[in-house]
Amino acid sequence: MQQWIEIVGAEGVRAEDRVAVVAPSNDEQVAAVLQRCSQGLSVTATGGGTKLGWGNAVDANIRLNTSRLSGVREHSWQDLTATVGAGTTWAAMQSELAMHGQRVALDPLFAERATVGGVLSTNDCGLLRMRYGSLRDLVIGMTIVLADGTIARAGGKVVKNVAGYDLPKLITGSFGTLGIITEATFRLHPLQKNxxxxxxxxxxxxxxxxxxxxxxxxxxxxxxxxxxxxxxxxxxxxxxxxxxxxxxxxxxxxxxxxxxxxxxxxxxDMYAVRESLFAIEGATVLKLTTLSTKLAALVAGFAQLAASGITASAVADPAGVVMVALIAPAAGLATIVEDLRARLLGIGGSVVVLQRGALPIEVDPWNDAVQLPPALDVMRAIKHEFDPTRLLNPGRFVGGL
Amino acid sequence: MAYIVMDATILAQLKSAVGEHGLVVDRNQVQTYECDGLTNFRTTPAAVVLPRTTAEVQAVVRICAEHAIPFVARGAGTGLSGGALPAEGCIVIGLARMNCVLSVDLENARITVEPGVTNTQVTERVKAAGYFYAPDPSSQTVCTIGGNIAENAGGAHCLKYGFTVTHVLGCEVVLPNGEVRWFGSEHGVVDPPGYDLPGVFIGSEGTLGIATKAVLRIVRRPETVQTLLAAFHTATDAAQTVSDIIAAGMLPAAIEMMDRLSITAAEAAVHARYPMCEALLLVELDGPRAEVDAQIREVRELCSMNNAWEQRLAQTEAERSLVWKGRKAAFAAMGRLASHYIVQDGVIPRTALPMVLAKMQTMSEETGLRIANVFHAGDGNLHPMVLYDASVPGEEDRALILSYDILRLCVDVGGSITGEHGVGREKQCVMSYMFHEPDLATMLRVRHAFDPQNLSNPEKVFPTPRLCGERRHGAYVPHPAEAAGIAEVF
Amino acid sequence: MAEMLVKIEPQASVSLPMPLLDKCVHCGFCLPACPTYVLWGDEMDSPRGRIWMMRKSTIGEAAADANLQKHIDNCLGCMSCMTACPSGVEYNKLIEETRAQIEESTSRPLPERLFRWMLFATFPHPQRLKLLGVPIALYQRSGLQALARRIGLLKLLPKRLQAMEALMPTVPLNPFRTLMKVSSVKTTRARVGMLTGCVQDAYFGHVNAATMRVLAAVGYEVVVPKSQGCCGALMVHSGLEHEAKAYAKRMIAKFEEAGVDTVVINAAGCGSTMKEYGYLLRDDAAWAARAAAFSARCKDVSEVLAELPIEAALAPLPLRVAYHDACHLSHAQRIHAEPRALLAQIPSLDVAEMAEASLCCGSAGVYNLLHPETAEELGDRKVQHLLDTHAQALVSANPGCLLQLQASLRRNGHAELPTFHMVELLDASLRGLSVESLLKRHNQGCRRDR
Known part of the structure; x- marks a missing residue:
C-alpha cells in the first residue's frame, strides 16, 4: 500500500476485497502507478463500476480508480467541443454542458454513475445513435496512458481532423486492454428544444x-x-x-x-427502458447485433419464448442492436444463447453476455470457442505493441485480448 | 537521370501474379505514376501493377513482403498531400481496375464495392432508389472508395453526415504481410466484438495495408434541399454568420465559404453565376420540408443581420448542382489564375476564423504570394491556396514554407494540420509541431503491429530524420522495436 | 532486392509549349471522362497521363518512343476531358501537336503505314467513297454480305478489315444522286451554305436532304457549293498537318465564293475541325485572317436551328428515343443543350438520357478502324446503356457515331433498333410523317442485314 500512497497520497488509496484501489489525480500519477506495476501487477481501470461484469472476469492485482480525474476541463461552446476528465460521470458532464444548451448526443446506461472513461471503454451507445452516430463518431480526442507509463494525446480538439492514426477510435470499446483513458474530447450537439x-x-x-x-x-x-x-x-x-x-x-x-x-x-421514459432490463431480478442480459431487417423477427422470437415459460424483454434499436433480459432456468438459458449464436453467425451478428444472471458460467460471454474475430491476429499484435506484458485488464476482452 | 530497375526474377514473379497486362515497367509508362494530385513531390516507381482481384493484390503484396520491397497503393491519384507518392524503388499497386459494385442491399442501406469504384459511382448506383453515399470530397467524380478509405475523406457535407469512417461498416484488407482479413463486419452489422480496426485503418493513408472490398452505409436522400448563396463585404461578417447559425442550434448539411480569388477561378471554370464579393457563403439545409423552410428563413435573417448584401436561393436542382460544381471545381480551377499553387488543409476552432484570416492576409503581404481561400466554414476546415510561379527561382520553396506556416498557425490556435487531405508526404514534417514525441511513438506502435517490415507506403505521415531533420519537441525517444533494430525509423 | 541503375540517353522527343502543359494541375478530373481510362484503368491511357508523358518528353526526361506513340495513338480524341477539365487545359491542341510531331519523327511498321494510307486515300474523298459504294451496295443487296456474316467467312480477315466490313452502312443503291438546291417557299431568314461532307455525302445522303428541307422549312435559303472536298478532320486528328491545311484552304475558298453568312454543318466531327481552321492556319500569314473569319461563320445545324423559335407546324411523333451526344458536338463544340431543346419541340417525342452520356461511343473518326477492339468495347457499353433506357430508337448528330452504333447494335443482336440523325426527326415532324413511315426506311435496311 505504501508504494501507492507515495504516488497518489493517502486519500487516493484504499483496500477493497483485499485488492488495492488506487485513485490518481492526474496523468503523471497514472503513469507512475503503471510504471510501478510493470513488475508484473495487473491493473483494471474502474470508473463507476457499472459494467465491471461485462466480458470475462479479471482478477487484477490493483484497481486504478478514475474518480479523481474528473470535471469538465474545457467547454468551447461556440465551437461545440468539450474536454472532460475520464472519471466524470456522464450525468455530471451533461448537466454542465447543458448550461450552454449543449450535450454529447449519446445516452449510455447508468448515466448517473457511469463515467466517461467507462462508457468509452465499453463503447456503450444508446438510442441516439440512429441520428448522431455511435461513440466513435463523437469522440475527437483522448489522452491515454499506456502500460509502460507513456502519456499520449491522440486526435485533437477540432471536429474535423485526420492527422495521424485515429487512436481514439481504436481505444474506444477496447475494454481497458490497451491503455488507461484519462481525458476525452467530444464534439457536441445542441440540446433539442422541441x-x-x-x-x-x-x-x-x-x-x-x-x-x-x-x-x-x-x-x-x-x-x-x-x-x-x-x-x-x-x-x-x-x-x-x-x-x-x-x-x-x-x-x-x-x-x-x-x-x-x-x-x-x-x-x-423511452430512454430508461434499456437500463430497466438490468434491474429485472436475476435476469440474464444479452446484447445482440444483427442487420436491421432482422430486428423485428428477433424480438418476435423472444416474445414467443413466453409460451415455454421463459420471460424475455427485448428492445431493438434500428441501428441493429437488440438488448434482451431473460428469466429462465439455467439449462434453458444456455440453449437459447447457443441457438441465437448459431443463427446470427451466418449473417455476421453476435451475442454478447452483459449480465450473467442464471446463465451457467461455462457459457462464454464472447463466444470465443466458436467464433473469434476475423482479424484477431491483428488485434493481438496491437495488444502486444501497447501492452507486451499484459498488465491491462488481461483476458477481459474477446479472444483473450 | 537514373531510376531503379527491378530484378528480373522479381519481375517474373510479378508478371505471373498479375499477368502481362497488369504489369508496367517501361520508364515512359511508370513515370506517369510518379505523383498524385500534389506534383511538388515526385518519385518514379520501379514498377506499377494493376491487379483485378483481391488474390492478385495479395500475390503482389506477398512478393513485396518476401523481398522486402516497399509498395504504395493508389486509387485515382487525386490526393493533395502526396499520399500516393511512390517510395524509392517501390511497386505502385494501382487499384483502378477493381471497380465493381459487388452487391446492393437497399433494405439494410448497405452497398459492397471494390476499391476502384469512384465515390460518385456509389451514389449513381443507389440514386434511383432514393439513397446516396454521404461523404463527398470535391474530387468525388474521380476519387475512389479505396482512396477515400485511406484518407478518411470528408467533403462539404460531412458537417452533418460525418466522414468516410462513419460510413464504412467493414472492409477486406490485404495486410502488409500478404494475409487477407476482414476489419469490421463483412455483412455490415454494427459493433462486431473486438478492437475497432476499421476505426484505425480508415485514414491511415495506406500505411497499414490495402483495402480490397468495402461495405458502405448509404443514406436516404432528404425530403428537400435548399441552397442559399449569401454575399458579404467582409470575411468577418461571413464568419460571424456561420457562428450565429451554429449558435442557433441548427446543423446545416454544409456551410462553405469562398473568397474573391476563389470565386473568380470557379466562375471562369463553370460559370456558376456567383455574386462577386469578398466572402461568399454557401449554406445548404436538408431534411423534412417543414423544418428546412423554417430554418432557411432563420438563416436568411442571420445573413441580413450580418450585412449580407445579396442572398440568392437556388431555385432548381440544375441551379443547385451548378452552385456545387463551381465550389467543387475551385481547387483545380485555380490553374486558370496561377501557373502553380499549393492547396492546404488546416483546421481551426470556428471561433478563431476572423483572427486566422487576418493573419493569413498579413502573411500574404509579407511574402508577396497570393493566398486564395475556400473552406468548409461549418467545421473550421480551411483550404488556403498559395499561388506561385514555379518558373521564378525560389518561389516554389517560398510557397511551401508559407503553406507550412499557415498550418503551424492552425495548430497554434488549437486546430489541426489536416482535416481531410491527410498528412501524406507533404505535411509529415509539420506532424511534430502538432504532436509530441510520445504521441507519435504511440501511433508508431500501431504501425509496427500491422507492418513490422515498414513496407506499406513507407516514409509517409510520420516525420523522419531523413526528410525532416531534427525534431522540434523534446528529446527523441526510440520505439523499443526500433532500438532493438527491428524497425527503422520512418 | 537486386537493383541496377539505368542511365537514360535522350532520344527522339516531342516538344510542346510549357504554358499549355502547365495548365494541367494534375487533379485527375479528366480520368472518368476518358474512354480509354474507363476501359483500362491505367494512368498512361488517361489525358492526365498523356499530358505527363508529353511534359516529360518536352523537358527531356523521357524519349518519344514506341510506348509514348502507343498511348498517344490510343487517344480517341473525343475531347471529353476538355469538358471535365476545371483548369481549362487545351488538350485538343496538345494532342494534335504531339501527333504531328510523332508522325514526323517516328516511323510506323509497314502494314500499319499501308492501312493508314488506304484510309486517307478513301475517306476524305467523297467521289472515291461513292465509287466504293457501288460494289458495297451490291455486296449487301446480293445476299453475299448476309452469307459471309453467317458462315463466319469474315473471321478470316484481319481484325481491322473485319471492323471495316462490320461498320459498313447500308449503302444507297444510287449514291451518285446529287442534292438539288432547295429554297424555302418563303425565305425569311439568312442565306446559308451547307457542308455535304464525305461519309455523310456518300452514305447518309438522306440526312443531307433532310437537313436542307428542315433549313428551308424554317425559312433559310440554302446553297450547296460544289466540289467542297473534305474538311480535313481525319488529317488533323492523325497528325497529318500539311494535308489538313491544304484541305482547309480549299474549303475556305469554296465557301467564300458562295457568299454565305453562315456555314451549316450537320456532321459534328467536321464542325469541330472547321471551327478550328483559325488555329490550324494561325501561322500562315496569307490565310490566318481568312481562316479565323471562316471559322467564326461555321455553325452546327442545331445551333442554327435553335437560334430562333421554329414557327412552322411540328406534327406529333409518338416515339421514345435516346439521345447520344457526339463527342465532337458536346465536348469539342460544347453543343449540349441545343439538340435537346430542338427535340423537345417535337410533340409527343420522349427523349431519354443514357448513363455515361459523356463517354465516347468508340467511333472517333477512323479510330474504330484503327483500334477495332477498343471501339467495340466502347460500342458495346453504349448499346447496354441504350437498352437500359428502353428507347425505341437512337438519335445522334454525327454520321460516324451513327455508323459505329449501328454496327454495335448489329453485333449485339439488336439490328432492329433504328438510328437517326437529329434532323431526320425534325424533318419527319415538319413534314407530318408518321412514326411508321419514319421507321420504314430503317426496316428496309434492316431486313437486308439478316
Whole structure:
C-alpha cells in the first residue's frame, strides 16, 4: 500500500476485497502507478463500476480508480467541443454542458454513475445513435496512458481532423486492454428544444416492423426509436425532434403511416427502458447485433419464448442492436444463447453476455470457442505493441485480448 | 537521370501474379505514376501493377513482403498531400481496375464495392432508389472508395453526415504481410466484438495495408434541399454568420465559404453565376420540408443581420448542382489564375476564423504570394491556396514554407494540420509541431503491429530524420522495436 | 532486392509549349471522362497521363518512343476531358501537336503505314467513297454480305478489315444522286451554305436532304457549293498537318465564293475541325485572317436551328428515343443543350438520357478502324446503356457515331433498333410523317442485314 500512497497520497488509496484501489489525480500519477506495476501487477481501470461484469472476469492485482480525474476541463461552446476528465460521470458532464444548451448526443446506461472513461471503454451507445452516430463518431480526442507509463494525446480538439492514426477510435470499446483513458474530447450537439414522443402498439409484429422501416426511410426528423415486446403486444417508441411546424406535420404523417395501429403519446421514459432490463431480478442480459431487417423477427422470437415459460424483454434499436433480459432456468438459458449464436453467425451478428444472471458460467460471454474475430491476429499484435506484458485488464476482452 | 530497375526474377514473379497486362515497367509508362494530385513531390516507381482481384493484390503484396520491397497503393491519384507518392524503388499497386459494385442491399442501406469504384459511382448506383453515399470530397467524380478509405475523406457535407469512417461498416484488407482479413463486419452489422480496426485503418493513408472490398452505409436522400448563396463585404461578417447559425442550434448539411480569388477561378471554370464579393457563403439545409423552410428563413435573417448584401436561393436542382460544381471545381480551377499553387488543409476552432484570416492576409503581404481561400466554414476546415510561379527561382520553396506556416498557425490556435487531405508526404514534417514525441511513438506502435517490415507506403505521415531533420519537441525517444533494430525509423 | 541503375540517353522527343502543359494541375478530373481510362484503368491511357508523358518528353526526361506513340495513338480524341477539365487545359491542341510531331519523327511498321494510307486515300474523298459504294451496295443487296456474316467467312480477315466490313452502312443503291438546291417557299431568314461532307455525302445522303428541307422549312435559303472536298478532320486528328491545311484552304475558298453568312454543318466531327481552321492556319500569314473569319461563320445545324423559335407546324411523333451526344458536338463544340431543346419541340417525342452520356461511343473518326477492339468495347457499353433506357430508337448528330452504333447494335443482336440523325426527326415532324413511315426506311435496311 505504501508504494501507492507515495504516488497518489493517502486519500487516493484504499483496500477493497483485499485488492488495492488506487485513485490518481492526474496523468503523471497514472503513469507512475503503471510504471510501478510493470513488475508484473495487473491493473483494471474502474470508473463507476457499472459494467465491471461485462466480458470475462479479471482478477487484477490493483484497481486504478478514475474518480479523481474528473470535471469538465474545457467547454468551447461556440465551437461545440468539450474536454472532460475520464472519471466524470456522464450525468455530471451533461448537466454542465447543458448550461450552454449543449450535450454529447449519446445516452449510455447508468448515466448517473457511469463515467466517461467507462462508457468509452465499453463503447456503450444508446438510442441516439440512429441520428448522431455511435461513440466513435463523437469522440475527437483522448489522452491515454499506456502500460509502460507513456502519456499520449491522440486526435485533437477540432471536429474535423485526420492527422495521424485515429487512436481514439481504436481505444474506444477496447475494454481497458490497451491503455488507461484519462481525458476525452467530444464534439457536441445542441440540446433539442422541441420534441414529441409517441408509442404505437400492435399485437401482430409485421405491421409494426413495416412501420419501423417506413419511419426510417421517411426522411422525418427522428431523434430516437425503439422496437420492443410488451406483455401481450409489440410496441414502437418514437421520438421526433424538429421545429414546431415540422413536429405537427410529423405527427400527422406518423398517424397516416401507422394506419389502423393506435398511436398514443408516449407516457413512459423511452430512454430508461434499456437500463430497466438490468434491474429485472436475476435476469440474464444479452446484447445482440444483427442487420436491421432482422430486428423485428428477433424480438418476435423472444416474445414467443413466453409460451415455454421463459420471460424475455427485448428492445431493438434500428441501428441493429437488440438488448434482451431473460428469466429462465439455467439449462434453458444456455440453449437459447447457443441457438441465437448459431443463427446470427451466418449473417455476421453476435451475442454478447452483459449480465450473467442464471446463465451457467461455462457459457462464454464472447463466444470465443466458436467464433473469434476475423482479424484477431491483428488485434493481438496491437495488444502486444501497447501492452507486451499484459498488465491491462488481461483476458477481459474477446479472444483473450 | 537514373531510376531503379527491378530484378528480373522479381519481375517474373510479378508478371505471373498479375499477368502481362497488369504489369508496367517501361520508364515512359511508370513515370506517369510518379505523383498524385500534389506534383511538388515526385518519385518514379520501379514498377506499377494493376491487379483485378483481391488474390492478385495479395500475390503482389506477398512478393513485396518476401523481398522486402516497399509498395504504395493508389486509387485515382487525386490526393493533395502526396499520399500516393511512390517510395524509392517501390511497386505502385494501382487499384483502378477493381471497380465493381459487388452487391446492393437497399433494405439494410448497405452497398459492397471494390476499391476502384469512384465515390460518385456509389451514389449513381443507389440514386434511383432514393439513397446516396454521404461523404463527398470535391474530387468525388474521380476519387475512389479505396482512396477515400485511406484518407478518411470528408467533403462539404460531412458537417452533418460525418466522414468516410462513419460510413464504412467493414472492409477486406490485404495486410502488409500478404494475409487477407476482414476489419469490421463483412455483412455490415454494427459493433462486431473486438478492437475497432476499421476505426484505425480508415485514414491511415495506406500505411497499414490495402483495402480490397468495402461495405458502405448509404443514406436516404432528404425530403428537400435548399441552397442559399449569401454575399458579404467582409470575411468577418461571413464568419460571424456561420457562428450565429451554429449558435442557433441548427446543423446545416454544409456551410462553405469562398473568397474573391476563389470565386473568380470557379466562375471562369463553370460559370456558376456567383455574386462577386469578398466572402461568399454557401449554406445548404436538408431534411423534412417543414423544418428546412423554417430554418432557411432563420438563416436568411442571420445573413441580413450580418450585412449580407445579396442572398440568392437556388431555385432548381440544375441551379443547385451548378452552385456545387463551381465550389467543387475551385481547387483545380485555380490553374486558370496561377501557373502553380499549393492547396492546404488546416483546421481551426470556428471561433478563431476572423483572427486566422487576418493573419493569413498579413502573411500574404509579407511574402508577396497570393493566398486564395475556400473552406468548409461549418467545421473550421480551411483550404488556403498559395499561388506561385514555379518558373521564378525560389518561389516554389517560398510557397511551401508559407503553406507550412499557415498550418503551424492552425495548430497554434488549437486546430489541426489536416482535416481531410491527410498528412501524406507533404505535411509529415509539420506532424511534430502538432504532436509530441510520445504521441507519435504511440501511433508508431500501431504501425509496427500491422507492418513490422515498414513496407506499406513507407516514409509517409510520420516525420523522419531523413526528410525532416531534427525534431522540434523534446528529446527523441526510440520505439523499443526500433532500438532493438527491428524497425527503422520512418 | 537486386537493383541496377539505368542511365537514360535522350532520344527522339516531342516538344510542346510549357504554358499549355502547365495548365494541367494534375487533379485527375479528366480520368472518368476518358474512354480509354474507363476501359483500362491505367494512368498512361488517361489525358492526365498523356499530358505527363508529353511534359516529360518536352523537358527531356523521357524519349518519344514506341510506348509514348502507343498511348498517344490510343487517344480517341473525343475531347471529353476538355469538358471535365476545371483548369481549362487545351488538350485538343496538345494532342494534335504531339501527333504531328510523332508522325514526323517516328516511323510506323509497314502494314500499319499501308492501312493508314488506304484510309486517307478513301475517306476524305467523297467521289472515291461513292465509287466504293457501288460494289458495297451490291455486296449487301446480293445476299453475299448476309452469307459471309453467317458462315463466319469474315473471321478470316484481319481484325481491322473485319471492323471495316462490320461498320459498313447500308449503302444507297444510287449514291451518285446529287442534292438539288432547295429554297424555302418563303425565305425569311439568312442565306446559308451547307457542308455535304464525305461519309455523310456518300452514305447518309438522306440526312443531307433532310437537313436542307428542315433549313428551308424554317425559312433559310440554302446553297450547296460544289466540289467542297473534305474538311480535313481525319488529317488533323492523325497528325497529318500539311494535308489538313491544304484541305482547309480549299474549303475556305469554296465557301467564300458562295457568299454565305453562315456555314451549316450537320456532321459534328467536321464542325469541330472547321471551327478550328483559325488555329490550324494561325501561322500562315496569307490565310490566318481568312481562316479565323471562316471559322467564326461555321455553325452546327442545331445551333442554327435553335437560334430562333421554329414557327412552322411540328406534327406529333409518338416515339421514345435516346439521345447520344457526339463527342465532337458536346465536348469539342460544347453543343449540349441545343439538340435537346430542338427535340423537345417535337410533340409527343420522349427523349431519354443514357448513363455515361459523356463517354465516347468508340467511333472517333477512323479510330474504330484503327483500334477495332477498343471501339467495340466502347460500342458495346453504349448499346447496354441504350437498352437500359428502353428507347425505341437512337438519335445522334454525327454520321460516324451513327455508323459505329449501328454496327454495335448489329453485333449485339439488336439490328432492329433504328438510328437517326437529329434532323431526320425534325424533318419527319415538319413534314407530318408518321412514326411508321419514319421507321420504314430503317426496316428496309434492316431486313437486308439478316
Amino acid at each position: 420534441t414529441s414522443r409517441f408509442r404505437v402498439r400492435s399485437e401482430d409484429v409485421v405491421p409494426l416492423a413495416e412501420l419501423m422501416h417506413a419511419l426510417v426511410t421517411s426522411g422525418m426528423s427522428l431523434e430516437a426509436m425503439q422496437f420492443r415486446n410488451e406483455a401481450d403486444a409489440f410496441a414502437l417508441d418514437v421520438e421526433f425532434a424538429a421545429v414546431p411546424e415540422a413536429l405537427a406535420e410529423h405527427q400527422q404523417r406518423l398517424r397516416a403511416l401507422a394506419g389502423s395501429l393506435p398511436v398514443q403519446a408516449c407516457d413512459h
